[in-house]
Amino acid sequence: MPAPLETCLSDLDCASSNSSSDLSSFLTDEEDCARLQPLASTSGLSVPARRSAPTISNVPGVPDEEQERRRRRGRARVRSEALLHSLRRSRRVKANDRERNRMHNLNAALDALRSVLPSFPDDTKLTKIETLRFAYNYIWALAETLRLADQGLPGGGARERLLPPQCAPCLPGPPSPASDAESWGSGTAASPCGTVASPLSDPSSPSASEDFTYGPGDPLFSFPGLPKDLLHTTPCFIPYH
DNA sequence: TAGGCCATCTGGTCCT
DNA sequence: AGGACCAGATGGCCTA
Numbered sequence: 001m002p003a004p005l006e007t008c009l010s011d012l013d014c015a016s017s018n019s020s021s022d023l024s025s026f027l028t029d030e031e032d033c034a035r036l037q038p039l040a041s042t043s044g045l046s047v048p049a050r051r052s053a054p055t056i057s058n059v060p061g062v063p064d065e066e067q068e069r070r071r072r073r074g075r076a077r078v079r080s081e082a083l084l085h086s087l088r089r090s091r092r093v094k095a096n097d098r099e100r101n102r103m104h105n106l107n108a109a110l111d112a113l114r115s116v117l118p119s120f121p122d123d124t125k126l127t128k129i130e131t132l133r134f135a136y137n138y139i140w141a142l143a144e145t146l147r148l149a150d151q152g153l154p155g156g157g158a159r160e161r162l163l164p165p166q167c168a169p170c171l172p173g174p175p176s177p178a179s180d181a182e183s184w185g186s187g188t189a190a191s192p193c194g195t196v197a198s199p200l201s202d203p204s205s206p207s208a209s210e211d212f213t214y215g216p217g218d219p220l221f222s223f224p225g226l227p228k229d230l231l232h233t234t235p236c237f238i239p240y241h
Numbered sequence: 242t243a244g245g246c247c248a249t250c251t252g253g254t255c256c257t
Numbered sequence: 258a259g260g261a262c263c264a265g266a267t268g269g270c271c272t273a
Binding site for chain 3: 091094095098099102
């Protein structure tokens with residue numbers, strides 16, 4: 001929704017010379033109003049009715065015509081600056097609105113992602129970055145489970161044992177102690193993803209790299225039906241700052 | 242009170 | 258030209 005004209009003009013620098021922030025401060029004759037109407041209408045602004053021109057005392061020694069020309073030039077410049085500023089302001093307000101909407105959509109998508117991830121027993125809401133890291137690991141773990149199942153390796157029964165994502169509680173225990181997290185390079189116990197130096201590589205062979213700094217006790221690191229030793233090598237490729 | 246997380250605003254850049 | 262996307266700045270709220 002476009003901001004009202006008053007809002008658009010409220011912070012005009014050039015409006016400071018006028019006591020009013022109303023655009024009508026700059027409109028002094030029918031000609032001006034007529035010229036500004038189409039411009040303003042395209043930007044959703046409204047041009048108020050003209051107001052009478054201010055009374056200006058004569059400057060001695062300068063012809064009346066020249067004084068009038070100067071006054072008109074000055075008013076025209078102020079008007080154009082004000083309109084330009086208000087148009088820019090109007091576009092900014094619209095851009096802000098779109099950006100807000102875009103971020104809301106992004107958050108809705110994150111909420112949708114949270115809803116299909118295993119949830120904590122105490123219903124702790126994952127932060128944005130935790131959600132992304134957790135989702136990454138969860139997908140990797142599921143894929144690895146299917147791979148093991150297809151190979152008939154230990155943990156292969158996990159395909160059948162896997163619970164639906166919403167089947168909380170499936171994440172064991174509180175976050176690991178700080179010492180545990182630190183030993184794995186995590187920033188904090190509650191933020192289990194550590195610094196990742198490697199670019200995304202083949203997720204099927206993550207355990208070889210020392211750069212994957214996840215700890216076995218991390219709550220975002222455990223999934224139902226998966227062998228522990230497998231999960232302990234789950235990578236997090238999302239950089240942690 | 243410091244730090245983390247978040248929402249919002251903003252200007253720049255890229256794309257259609 | 259206008260919209261989408263992005264990153265930096267800022268301020269509010271919450272928690273340890």
